[in-house]
Amino acid sequence: MAERLLEVDNLQVSFATEDGVVRAVDGVSFTLDRGEVLAIVGESGSGKSVTSMTLMGLTRGVNSHFGGSAKLKGKELLSASEEDLEKIRGAEIAMIFQDPISSLSPVHRIGDQIVEQIRAHDKKISKGAAFDRAVEGMERVGIPHARGRARAYPHEFSGGMRQRAMIAMALSLSPSVLIADEPTTALDVTIQAQILDEVKNLREHSDSGIIFVTHDLGVVADIADRVIVMYAGRVVEKGTLDEIFYDPQHPYTWGLLGSVTRMDREPPKRLPSIPGLPPSLIKAPKGCHFRPRCPHEFDRCAEVPPLEARVSDAPDHLDRCWLSVEDKRSRREVEGRIGLVKDTVAV
Amino acid sequence: MNDEVGREHRESERDHAQQAFKSGRRGQDGGTQGEEELRAAGRSLAGTDKPLLEAEHLQLYFPVKKGIVVDRTIGQVHAVDDCSVSLSEGETLGVVGESGCGKSTFARCMVRLLEPTAGILRYRGRDITHLGRRKLELLRREAQLVFQDPVSSLNPRKRVGQIVGTPMRLHGVDGRNGVEGRVKELLGRVGLNPEHINRFPHEFSGGQRQRIGVARALAVDPKLIVLDEPVSALDVSIQAQVINLLDDLQDDFGLSYVFIAHDLSVVRHVSDRIAVMYLGKIVELSPARELYSKPIHPYTEALLAAIPIPDPEENRARERVVVGGEPPNPVDPPPGCRFHTRCQYATDVCKEVEPPLAEYPGGHLAACHHPRSLEQDDLEKVSRSPLSPLSSAGLLPNGKESPVPQIEANGAGGGLRRRLKRIVPV
Numbered sequence: 001m002a003e004r005l006l007e008v009d010n011l012q013v014s015f016a017t018e019d020g021v022v023r024a025v026d027g028v029s030f031t032l033d034r035g036e037v038l039a040i041v042g043e044s045g046s047g048k049s050v051t052s053m054t055l056m057g058l059t060r061g062v063n064s065h066f067g068g069s070a071k072l073k074g075k076e077l078l079s080a081s082e083e084d085l086e087k088i089r090g091a092e093i094a095m096i097f098q099d100p101i102s103s104l105s106p107v108h109r110i111g112d113q114i115v116e117q118i119r120a121h122d123k124k125i126s127k128g129a130a131f132d133r134a135v136e137g138m139e140r141v142g143i144p145h146a147r148g149r150a151r152a153y154p155h156e157f158s159g160g161m162r163q164r165a166m167i168a169m170a171l172s173l174s175p176s177v178l179i180a181d182e183p184t185t186a187l188d189v190t191i192q193a194q195i196l197d198e199v200k201n202l203r204e205h206s207d208s209g210i211i212f213v214t215h216d217l218g219v220v221a222d223i224a225d226r227v228i229v230m231y232a233g234r235v236v237e238k239g240t241l242d243e244i245f246y247d248p249q250h251p252y253t254w255g256l257l258g259s260v261t262r263m264d265r266e267p268p269k270r271l272p273s274i275p276g277l278p279p280s281l282i283k284a285p286k287g288c289h290f291r292p293r294c295p296h297e298f299d300r301c302a303e304v305p306p307l308e309a310r311v312s313d314a315p316d317h318l319d320r321c322w323l324s325v326e327d328k329r330s331r332r333e334v335e336g337r338i339g340l341v342k343d344t345v346a347v
Numbered sequence: 348m349n350d351e352v353g354r355e356h357r358e359s360e361r362d363h364a365q366q367a368f369k370s371g372r373r374g375q376d377g378g379t380q381g382e383e384e385l386r387a388a389g390r391s392l393a394g395t396d397k398p399l400l401e402a403e404h405l406q407l408y409f410p411v412k413k414g415i416v417v418d419r420t421i422g423q424v425h426a427v428d429d430c431s432v433s434l435s436e437g438e439t440l441g442v443v444g445e446s447g448c449g450k451s452t453f454a455r456c457m458v459r460l461l462e463p464t465a466g467i468l469r470y471r472g473r474d475i476t477h478l479g480r481r482k483l484e485l486l487r488r489e490a491q492l493v494f495q496d497p498v499s500s501l502n503p504r505k506r507v508g509q510i511v512g513t514p515m516r517l518h519g520v521d522g523r524n525g526v527e528g529r530v531k532e533l534l535g536r537v538g539l540n541p542e543h544i545n546r547f548p549h550e551f552s553g554g555q556r557q558r559i560g561v562a563r564a565l566a567v568d569p570k571l572i573v574l575d576e577p578v579s580a581l582d583v584s585i586q587a588q589v590i591n592l593l594d595d596l597q598d599d600f601g602l603s604y605v606f607i608a609h610d611l612s613v614v615r616h617v618s619d620r621i622a623v624m625y626l627g628k629i630v631e632l633s634p635a636r637e638l639y640s641k642p643i644h645p646y647t648e649a650l651l652a653a654i655p656i657p658d659p660e661e662n663r664a665r666e667r668v669v670v671g672g673e674p675p676n677p678v679d680p681p682p683g684c685r686f687h688t689r690c691q692y693a694t695d696v697c698k699e700v701e702p703p704l705a706e707y708p709g710g711h712l713a714a715c716h717h718p719r720s721l722e723q724d725d726l727e728k729v730s731r732s733p734l735s736p737l738s739s740a741g742l743l744p745n746g747k748e749s750p751v752p753q754i755e756a757n758g759a760g761g762g763l764r765r766r767l768k769r770i771v772p773v
Contacts, residue, residue, distance in 0.1 A: 043582040044553075158673050159446070188445040189610040189653040193669045196655070215583060218655030221662045241659050259583045260657045261612040263639065270594070271616055273587030277552055 005073060005176050005209045006032040006055070012067030013047075013054050020282040024050040026233040027068070029307075032177065032209040037199075039212045039224035039241075041256065045278050047233040048213045052179045054078075055211075056095055057085040072177065091121045094170035098182040100162035104154040111135065111150025114169045121173055137168040141198055160191035167198060174206065181213045196222055217260050221245060229253050232279050232289035235307055239317035249310065249319035252290045254332055288320070296323060296331055398472070399571060399603050400457060400490075401433040404737055405466035407449075407456050411678055422678045426452040427463070428627035429736035436570070439597065439604040441618030441635065443611055443650070445674060449627040450607050454573045457605065458490040459483065488518045491564035495576035497556035501548040507534070508544040511563045518567045533562040538592060554585035558592065565596065573605045578613060590616055611650050615639065623647050626674055626685040628736065629704065632712040641720045643713035646670075646686045648720075684716065692717040696742070703735035703751075705743055718744050 013025040025047040032038050040048045053059050055070055055077060070077045072092060080088070097103040105113055114134035119125060125133075131150070138146035141164045154162055163183060170178060180199065184192040200223055203210060214220060220227060220241070227244040229237040229252065237250040248254055255274035261267065276293040279285050285292055287302040294301070300322045307320045321328070408423040426449045434440050442450045455461045459468065459475065468476045470486050478486075491514075494500035501510055511530045515521055522529030531541035537558040539551075548556055557577060564572050574593070578586040594617060597604060608614045614621055614635075621638050623631040623646065631644040642648045649670040656662050672689045675681055681688050687697035694717070702714045707725050712732050731741060731749035741751040 043584065160673060190445060190649060190670045191673065193653040193655075193667065194671070197669055216655075217583075217657040221657045221659045222655040245657070245659050255584060257657065259587045261615060262657060263612060263615075263651060263654050264656055264661065267615050271587040271590050273591060274584035275588075277554065277585075 002033040002035055002207075003073075004031060004033055006030075006211075007071045007074075008051075008055070008069070009071075010068035011051065011054065011070055012065075013050050013059060014065045014067075015059075015061075016063040016065070017282070022281045023233055023284065024281060025054065027307075028228075028230070028235050029068075030228055030235075030238065032211060034176070034207045034209055035203065036225050037203055037210045037212055037223050039214060039220040039227045040230060041214060041217065041220055041227060042230035043215055043278055045232070045281065046230040047281075048230050049181055051230075052095070052181055052211055052213050055177075055179065056089055056093055057082075087121070090117050090170075090175065091173045092175055093177040093179065094173070094175040095179045095181060096163070096166050096170050096183045098185050100159065100166045100186075101154060103166060104162060106154055109151050109153055110157065110165050111138075114138070114150075114165075114172050117169060118172050134168070134172060137172045138165065141165075141168045141171070142194070143168070159187055160194060163187060163191075163195055164198070167195075167202075171202070171206075174208070176208055177211065178202075178208050179211045179213070182215070183212075184219065185214070185216070192219075199223055217245075217256060229256070232284055233281055234289055234320065235318075236290065236321070237319040238307070239314065239319075243311075243314055243317040247311065247314075247317070248332070249317070249325070249328055250290075250321045251294050251296050251323075255293075288322070298322070397436050398433040399436045399438075399470070401467075401469040402453075402457050403431050403467040403469070404429050405431065405453065405456055405463050405468065407452055407461060407463050425449075425627045425677050425680050427456055428680075429466070429738065430622075430624070430627075430629045431466075431734040432457075432622055432629065432632065434571070434603055434605065436603055437597070437601050438619045439606055439617050441614030441621035442605060442607045442624060443614055443621060444609070444624035446609060447626075447674060447677065448624045449677070450609075450624050451575055453624065454575060454605050454607055458486065458492070458571070458573055460492075484518075488520075488567045489570040490573065491567065491569040491571070492573045492575065493557070493560045493564050493577045495579055497553055497560055497580065498548075500560055501556060503548055506545050506547055507539075507559055510548070510559060511566050514563060514566045520567050529566070530562075533565055534559075536565070536596075537562045538588075552585075554581050554589060557581060557589055561589075561592065561596070565600070568600075569602065571603045571605070573607070575607045576609065577606075579609065586613070593617060610654060611639070611647075612654050623650065626677055626680050628685055628714065629712075629734075630686065630714050632704070632734070634710060637709060637711050641711070643707065643711060643718045643720060644686075644715045645690050645692050645717070645719055647713075684714070692719075700742055701736065701739040703739040703741065703743070703749070704732040705729045706732040714739070716742070716744055 009029050011025055011028045015022045015024060028051055030038065040051065042048045050059060054066070057077065057080070066078050072088065104110070111131060111134050114137065115127065115130045118130040118133055135146045135150050138150060143149055143161060143164050157165060184195050187195060196219065199210065202208070212224060224241050226240050228235050229244065229250065231252050237244065237248065237253050244253065248257060258272040259274065274293055279289060279292065287304055291297045291301045305320045305322045307318045309315050309318050310325050311317050323331070405427055406429050407427040409426055410420040411422040411424060412418040413421045430453055432440065442454060444450045452461060456463045457468065463476070467474060475483065475486060508527065508530050511533060512526045515526050515529065522532060530544055534541045534544065539555060539558055548559065551559065578589050581589060596602060604617065606614055606617050618635040621633060621635050622629050623644065625646050631638065631647045638647065639651065642651055649668060652668050653670070656665070670689050675688055683699045684697040684702050687693040690697065696716050702716050704712045704714045706712050706729065707721065708728050712734065726745045729743050729745055731743060741749045743749055
C-alpha cells in the first residue's frame with residue numbers, strides 16, 4: 001500500500017464577515033496517497049479552492065476559524081506555526097494557481113523566481129547550482145530553450161508557457177503533495193491538452209500525490225483516480241473515477257454529468273441544466289444544501305443526510321442523499337452508461 | 348451620401364437600398380458582377396436568399412508602433428486577414444478559435460465597432476463600410492452586443508432599470524407601458540425578477556448578471572446580437588441555463604446571432620454554421636453538424652480532439668492527438684498555410700502556397716491542401732469558393748488549378764476595398 005500523505009478529517013473553515021459567518025467548508029474529509037490523483041469537483045463557491053488553500057495555510061486570518069484536522073504525513077497542519085508552514089510550503093506541499101499571470105511576479109525574471117524558492121529552502125546551494133536546477137525543471141515541463149527563457153519576464157511568456165513555468169516552480173523542490181487549483185481553466189483547449197499531458201507525465205514519473213481542483217468533468221475523466229464532488233461547502237459524493245461516472249448517486253452529480261457537452265454524441269435538443277442558483281453560504285438552507293434545486297427532494301431532506309456508503313458492494317463510494325440506491329438508479333435517467341441525461345431537469 | 352463609396356453607376360441602386368433599409372426590408376440591389384458572385388456564394392451557404400450581414404474580404408491590421416517622440420510603424424498585427432462571411436436572418440454563426448486568432452476583432456468589425464482597414468461590409472444589402480455616425484444609427488440599434496465578463500460590462504453605479512432602460516431612451520424605443528414597464532417585461536423575459544429593477548449589478552450572481560446583459564441587448568428590438576463568449580465566465584450548470592435562454596429568445600424574436608467561443612463544445616448547441624479561425628484567417632466554414640462529424644481542416648480536427656470526453660473508459664481508449672506548440676506571432680504570420688508550423692500533415696506545398704477556401708459538397712468550406720475525413724468523390728467535386736482570400740492560390744486539394752479572380756488595379760493607391768469593386772468575373 002502506498003504511503004498516506006494527507007489525511008483530512010472533518011475540516012471546517014468559516015469566515016466572519018459583516019453580513020454574517022460564511023461557512024465555506026463544512027466537514028470535508030479525504031485522504032491522499034502517494035502516486036494518486038484526487039480530483040475535487042464543484043462550482044464556484046462550493047468550497048473546493050478554500051479546502052486546498054487551507055492545506056497550504058493560505059486562509060489564515062483574523063476572521064477565519066478552523067475546525068477538524070488536516071494532517072500531512074501525520075503532522076497537524078491547522079495548528080502548525082507559521083515557521084513550520086514556511087518549511088512545508090513549496091517543499092512538502094506546492095500549489096499551482098488558476099491564473100499564472102497574477103501568481104508570478106511581473107518584475108522578476110522567471111528563472112530568478114524559481115531560484116528564489118529553491119534557495120529559500122536550501123540555504124547551502126549556490127546561485128549557479130540553483131539556476132541550473134531551475135533550468136532543468138523548466139526543460140522537464142516542456143519549455144523550449146529553457147536556459148534562455150529562464151531570463152525572460154512573465155509578460156514575455158504566453159499563457160501556456162507561464163502555466164508550465166508555474167508547474168516547474170511548484171515541482172522545483174519535488175514536493176510530496178501538489179495542489180493544482182484549476183490550472184487549465186484560463187487556457188485554450190489545445191494548450192489545456194498539452195498541460196494535462198504534463199500532469200499525467202508527472203504522475204507516472206514522480207511519486208507525488210496530486211490534488212486537482214476543477215469544475216470540468218472532462219478533465220476529471222482524463223486524469224483523476226478518485227473524485228470528490230463538493231456542493232455549498234459539503235462533500236456530496238466521493239468515490240473512484242468509475243464509480244462517480246458510471247454509478248453516480250447524488251442528484252447534483254447527475255446534474256453536473258448531464259450539463260457536460262459530449263463531443264462524441266449527438267447533442268440533445270436542449271441542454272440539460274440544473275435549475276436555480278447555489279445557496280448563500282451565510283444562510284444555507286436547512287438540511288440538504290441541494291434541496292432547493294433538487295427535483296427529487298422529499299420530506300426527509302430537511303435533515304442533513306450523512307456522508308456514508310450506500311451502494312452495497314462499494315464501501316468507499318460515499319454519498320449524501322436520503323434516496324435509496326434502487327430509487328436513485330431508477331430516477332437517475334442517465335442513459336446507458338453515463339452522459340446523456342434526458343431533459344428531465346429543465347430550467 | 349457618402350462620397351467615398353459614391354460611384355455614379357451605383358447611385359440609384361443605393362437609394363433604392365436605402366429606402367429598403369429604412370423600411371426594414373432588404374435591398375434588392377444588383378451590384379457588379381463580382382459582387383453578384385459573392386452574394387450568390389452567401390446565398391448558397393446560408394441556404395436562404397436573405398443575408399442580413401455580409402462581410403467581404405474584411406481585413407483589419409493594427410499598427411505596431413515604436414518611438415518616444417515620433418511614432419514609427421514597425422509592423423502590423425494581422426488580426427483579421429481577408430475574412431468573408433454572410434449571416435442570414437434568424438441564423439446563428441459560431442466563430443471559434445484560440446485566443447488571439449482574431450475572432451472577437453472580426454465580430455467587432457462586422458458591426459463596425461472597429462474600423463476595418465479593407466473589405467466591404469453590407470447590412471441588409473447596403474454598403475455600410477464607410478457610413479458616418481448618423482447614418483449608422485439603424486445598425487447601432489439593430490446590432491447589439493453581449494460581452495464575456497458580466498462584471499465589467501455593467502456599470503456598477505447604475506441600477507438595473509437604468510442599465511436596461513438607457514438604450515431604449517437613446518434610440519427612442521418604448522413599449523406600451525413606457526420605458527419602465529418594458530424594462531420589467533424584459534427582466535421577466537430573461538428570467539429575472541421584475542421587482543429587482545432598482546438593484547445594482549453587484550447584488551446579482553454571475554449568471555444573473557449575464558441575463559441583465561442579454562436584457563440590455565434586447566431592449567432596443569435588435570435583429571442581430573453579437574455574443575462575445577457569453578458563457579465562458581460562468582459555471583457549467585449556469586452555462587446551460589444561459590444557452591437555453593439564448594435559444595428561446597432567438598425563436599421568439601427572430602434574432603440572428605454571431606456566437607464567439609474559444610472551443611467547440613459550447614457553440615455546438617446554438618450554431619447553424621461555424622467558422623473556425625486561426626491566426627486571422629477563416630480556415631473552415633461549415634454547417635454545424637458536419638463540422639463535428641467530418642472536420643476537414645487539421646486544425647479543426649485538433650480542436651475537437653483536444654476536448655476531453657467526460658467518460659473515463661472512452662477517454663482511456665482513444666488515441667489523442669495533441670497539437671504541439673503555440674500559435675505564431677500575428678505580427679509576422681508564416682507564409683503559405685498559417686497552420687503549417689503546427690500541422691502534422693504539412694508538406695512543402697503548405698509552406699509556400701496559401702490554400703484557397705475550397706468548397707466541398709454540402710456547403711462545407713475549408714482551406715487546406717491535405718483535407719481530412721473526405722471521400723474520393725467529394726474531393727473530385729471541389730471548387731474554389733468565392734469567399735477565398737484574395738491572396739490565396741488557385742491550387743485545389745485534388746491537384747487541379749482553379750481560376751483565380753484577377754483584381755484590376757484601380758489606379759495608384761487604390762486600396763483593397765476599392766479594388767474589390769473591380770473583381771473581374773472568372
